[in-house]
Amino acid sequence: MSHLFDTYVRMPVALVRGDGAWLYDDQNRRYLDALSGIAVCSLGHAHPRIAAALADQAGKLIHTANIVRIPEQERLAERLAEISGLDRAFIANSGAEAIECALKLARRHAHARGIEQPAVLVASDSFHGRTLAALSASGNSTIQAGFGPLVEGFVRVPFGDREAAAEAFEQHPNLVAALVEPIQGEGGVRVPPDGYLSALRDLCDRHDALLMLDEIQAGIGRTGRWFAFQHETGLLPDVITVAKALGNGVPIGACLAREHVAALLAPGSHGTTFGGNPLACRVALEVLAIMAEVNIPAQAERAGKRLLAGLRRALAGVEGVVDIRGRGLMVGVELSEAAGELKDAAMARGLILNITRGNVIRLLPPLIVDDAQIDLIVEIVADLVREKFAATV
């Protein structure tokens, strides 16, 4: 009998070590990683510089709590400001915690404006995490089921629809913020129409609302820019949440904000025991340093083009393929029917991938994948899809 809560559907494989984009199980079988622990291990596994930074920092100082200055945390905030264009950071431990921080900023902004019953605009099919406020913000009934009453104060509109967002702002004068993913991850790797985020920026400006972008999955180089919003020129959000790839597997999250927004939280108004400790911040600094040195965003853009082009070529005309889409190394293959079994079939072929929304093959390989590895992903995915639909006719 397992002593673990039964909260995950797990594949019957135990991975015990990794090397770049490769993973090895306890039988020493090798797998190509096309998931990165869900967009986390962007620099691959067992990166020697990450391992060295971890060991070095662990030998010096792991934790102090935020009762003193933490130089690594200050440097990380500075670096995050440089790559994002925002000014300040609150360092947390996870994506959901970064979202909580963003939602608390929205509430503070509301009360500063004298709005007692504020609401945040959120999107259909969104995913923001599993804490009560984050799951309430999410457009996903599965993660909400049985946890009512949900946190109130959300107005939901279809993702990518700027008219619907404009109407919501007209209908709900209590909207104080918009929280969306620049590219939806769990929602099926959905890229909004060009100009969507800028349209939201415009709406937020006109209604004195905060534009808050959840870059937890798309950020830190994955889509070919440091942040996915940077594909739209001239756009600057008020708040960004990041996590996943920031620590390459060491838990860390951050809520970034412009100066006047960060100023809504004063000493004593928000906090965390672990968040921003020297260990996690040192690793995140190393992650960002390595990524800048080898220009990981550019690599992700180039590799992503190869992956998309390869999939489109290999799956051209294949029945059952509805859409192949994505940006950088955040790619989805939407199929016409449920495809949950493909993740086990892929595992049997030595490829780790994930199925989201039931019928979308999601590919989030480490950003350090080489061309041969991309081509292998294409080959196996194309085989699996062809076999699946050949079997049903």
Ligand SMILES: *Cc1c(COP(=O)(O)O)cnc(C)c1O
């Ligand atoms: C993974 C994810 C989260 C939640 O992050 P956790 O670290 O699991 O709490 C929030 N938003 C998006 C877009 C995510 O992909």
